[in-house]
Amino acid sequence: MPTRALEAFLAEPRPTPFLVLDTGLVAQRYTELAAAFPGAEILYAVKACPEPEVLRTLAALGSGFDVAGAEEIALCLDAGADPARLCHGNPVRGPGAAAAVAAQGVRRFVTDSAEDLAGLPAGAEVLVRVLVADDGAATPFLGKFGATPAEAARLARGTAGVAFHAGSQQLRSAAFAEGVRVALRVAHAAGIARPVLDVGGGLPVRYRAEVPPLDAYAEAIHGAVAAAVTAGDVDGVRLILEPGRVLVAEAGVLRTTALRVSRRPGIDHRRWVYLDAGRYQGLAEAEGEAIDYPVRAPGRSGPPGPVVLAGPTCDGDDVLYRRKPYALPLDLAAGDAVDLLHAGAYTASYASVGFNGFGPLPVHVLNAT
Incomplete structure (x- = not known):
């Protein structure tokens, strides 16, 4: 779980997406x-x-x-x-x-x-x-x-x-x-x-x-x-x-916002959750679903249901997790925060500088020397 310093930082509202490191x-x-x-x-x-x-x-x-x-x-x-x-x-x-x-x-x-x-x-x-x-x-x-x-x-x-x-x-x-x-x-x-x-x-x-x-x-x-x-x-x-x-890795949390939560009849029985960060905004290691970050929705506590997680770009490859089972609260809605934990490694350094108009991933650092 994130450190107290990370949780305290995440408790304050800020524009997303961003990476915070302790x-x-x-x-x-x-x-x-x-x-x-x-x-x-x-x-x-x-x-x-x-x-x-x-x-x-x-x-x-x-x-x-x-x-x-x-x-x-x-x-x-x-x-x-x-x-x-x-x-x-x-x-x-x-x-x-x-x-x-x-x-x-x-x-x-x-x-x-x-x-x-x-x-x-x-x-x-x-x-x-x-x-x-x-x-x-x-x-x-x-x-x-x-x-x-x-x-x-x-x-x-x-x-x-x-x-x-x-x-x-x-x-x-x-x-x-x-x-x-x-x-x-x-x-x-x-x-x-x-x-x-x-x-x-x-x-x-x-x-x-x-x-x-x-x-x-x-x-x-x-x-x-x-x-x-x-x-x-x-x-x-x-x-x-x-x-x-x-x-x-464990020193970082990548805070995102759900842009859209959609039912897709005839395509998938699961909800599709589109985040404002995807494979081009720091989550390149989700390619092939090689690294499966723990995910949470800190503002929701209801019962979970299965989801597909996808990024915000127009690229059809910008889907994070389709095969591996993920679940988020059933009451998750657009505008809610979604955190990817243990995200301190190979995220900001992998983020593109502007693919599809999305800028580099902002980084905040805590307990700086």
């Missing part, structure tokens, strides 16, 4: 993650929620940052981040991009191809991203990133270590153990005795269904590292995490 909860989640992975370096994935106050909160706690380009680097530096604690994790770089990033003070890069590796600056700390299984993730990468283990071993010779990503909202803690085993075998084949091991992001958040506890992921990763050391694959590792969703 950085106090972001700080709490960071502290919990650091406790579960003592000694690990934490690099927040800026793309999840690049709000400056979120970055300032995390920088003050000692977090580093996973960045994809010059714009995200500038945001982190403005927030007080040490450029030595930044990692340029996106291996899709155009000509000259790595040199420009290095000029901003970034020295750590993730790569997954010979073509990209050739363009990295001399003296950089390089991690080679290994392709691992990502089944069990709400949004798998489907092979877009990562070199096969054989190719990764060739690329990794003379580098600092290896990286992988088991997919976003990964519900199988075993996927991380499997990734560690593959990545450390690559490090062994590349002759790296004490590699940096970047296990990426993907730690899950509870939306409408339970997820494994954080400790299960910590045990899976630490257990796989210990087994690799016992097997003689490596002498030890320097562990890096790149959390995004797990730090910010």
Whole structure:
């Protein structure tokens, strides 16, 4: 449920849609993650929620940052981040991009191809991203990133270590153990005795269904590292995490207004609820119904009935939930507030700048540092 600070903010009427974030909860989640992975370096994935106050909160706690380009680097530096604690994790770089990033003070890069590796600056700390299984993730990468283990071993010779990503909202803690085993075998084949091991992001958040506890992921990763050391694959590792969703999702509520509640005879037995925010106003992760946000109608308390949730645009794809069962109060009417909870990750950063005339998603930040 939202924090008291969020509920107090939502109690005041404001134009919708908007996202409100509680950085106090972001700080709490960071502290919990650091406790579960003592000694690990934490690099927040800026793309999840690049709000400056979120970055300032995390920088003050000692977090580093996973960045994809010059714009995200500038945001982190403005927030007080040490450029030595930044990692340029996106291996899709155009000509000259790595040199420009290095000029901003970034020295750590993730790569997954010979073509990209050739363009990295001399003296950089390089991690080679290994392709691992990502089944069990709400949004798998489907092979877009990562070199096969054989190719990764060739690329990794003379580098600092290896990286992988088991997919976003990964519900199988075993996927991380499997990734560690593959990545450390690559490090062994590349002759790296004490590699940096970047296990990426993907730690899950509870939306409408339970997820494994954080400790299960910590045990899976630490257990796989210990087994690799016992097997003689490596002498030890320097562990890096790149959390995004797990730090910010629960800190956000996306407040919308029901524009229309319609019965659609001959089309659907359910009511259709059209919100003033949809897939183009921050809810892109509802594509394929991959992420199913908890939804509530705070001004209504009557018995619920099934609904289809849709966005406001003229795009026929702008339907949020048609297959997954959702229910809202039967007395819900146009003009009522509808909240999407745990919406702090991949919402405002995904919103369009003006599709169909709808502007970017406004963001309010509470407990700013």
